[in-house]
Structures are given as structure tokens and as C-alpha cells.
Amino acid sequence: MKRLAHVPTLVLFGLVTGAAQAADTSANANQPAASTAAECHADKAICASVDGAWRTPEVRSRDKYRHPVQALEFWGVKPGMTILEIQPGGGWWTEILAPYARMTGGKYYVTGADLENPKLADASRKARAEFETKYTGKPDVYGDVHVVNWGAVSKTFPANTFDFILTARSIHNWMQQTPNAVPENFKAFYDALKPGGVLAVEQHRANPTSGPEKPETGYVTEKYVIEQAQKAGFKLAARSEINANPKDTKDYGENV
Secondary structure, three states: OOOOOOHHHHHHOOOOOOHHHOOOOOOOOOOOOOOOHHOOOOOOHHHHHOOOOOOHHHHOOHHHHHHHHHHHHHOOOOOOOOOEEEOOOOOOOHHHHHHHHHHHEOOOOOOOOOOOOOOHHHHHHHHHHHHHHHHHHHHHHOEEEEEOOOOOOOOOOOOOOOOEEEEEEHHHHHHHOOOOOOHHHHHHHHHHHEEEEEEEEOOEOOOOOOOOOOOOHOOHHHHHHHHHHHHHEEEEEEEEEOOHHHHHHOOOOOOO
């Protein structure tokens, strides 16, 4: 579907699962992917961010499964964008997106534990503090990292602010929270995006089913994600099979 300029759009990207890495028993299974700089045919800043010396060999070993250069090109990331990353976890995408924003004159925002919530767990406060220490203390690498509250109390973002929002491997967790968590989150993303902005979704993809979703497995159907995004006002722009993994049997109990 053609991307529409007057409304925020949704682009879907199936996430490769651990099964593919487990199946790779070659001698180079745990080695970093080959440098992308020499083979970069598009945005040089994307390749430079992926090839950054700050990314450890352990982190880069996932590149051959998650294809960051191809993913960012597919999602339509451009120089100068104002980027928002949702629930960054350990910062796998942060180590790419924050430097990219710095290199291209953009802005980088990321959600952190909601400090406005008086019931916030100490572990969540500690995790946010550790994240900020790692990423806000190296402006020469990551630029100006803006950590914003997002959680039970701080449920919205500044309206009409972001060009690009990324949520990776989060939807199945939201589905197991309150019944309204997913629609509320998609609506918050829609309102926060500028006209023509992009919501990028990376998620473990369940097989199509006529039965109930099973988010406890870590997998979500593509149909569900699209429906929820469309209800919030998004228009589907594109889907990708770059990370599709035919070896994934999707029957690992409560694991992916």
C-alpha cells in the first residue's frame, strides 16, 4: 500500500526469533556480521551507526538476524528526523538510532520508567537510572538523549512531534496488561506523530488463527497488529519479510 502523506502510517517488520540463532551451529555463529560500511548503498549514516565502534561484538552478532540496515531503510528513516523509541530494553536499537540522530541533525527520544508514578518499583527506577547513565553520559556518541516518562501515569506524548516511532517486541506484553493497553498505546503514538510520520513495529509474528490471541507465548498475529493500528487512525504503508524465519516452529510454550 502506498504511504499516505497526510496521516501517520504503519510499517510492519516480522522479527526473527531465537530459533534461527540456535539452528546456526557454524563456526561463525557468534561472530559479528560483516562490516556494512563497504557495502552501504543508501544512507551512509545508517551504516556508520550500525558499524559504530561503541557496539560490542556480542551486540553486533545479532545483526545477521535482525538486519538493522535493511530494517531502517525499509521503515523510511531519514536524516534530521525526530525519533521516539518505545521501551528500549537493553538498548539494542538505541545504540543505532541515537548516534544516527546525532550524525544527521535529528533528535532522539526514548521512553523510560514513569517517574511520575508514586507506585513505581525500585527496580524500574534503578533500570532507568542505569540506562540514563549509559546513554546520556556520552554525547559525542549518542548525542542528546531525551528520556521521557511513560507508564501508568504518563500515558501521552507531546502531540504532533515525532517523525518516526519504533516499538520492538512490546505488543505481546501490552496485551497482557489492561484490556485497553494496546488501543491506548497506539492512539498515543498516532497523536504524537507528525502528519506523514511512521510507526514502525517489530514483533514476533504468530501464525494466522481464527481463535484467540496467545500473547503469553510472545507471538502476535499480523492481523491483530494491523487492526489495532487502523482503529487508532493509522494507514498500513508496508510489510516486510526481511526477518521472516521459516525455521521458527512457534511452539516453544511460553518462550520464543
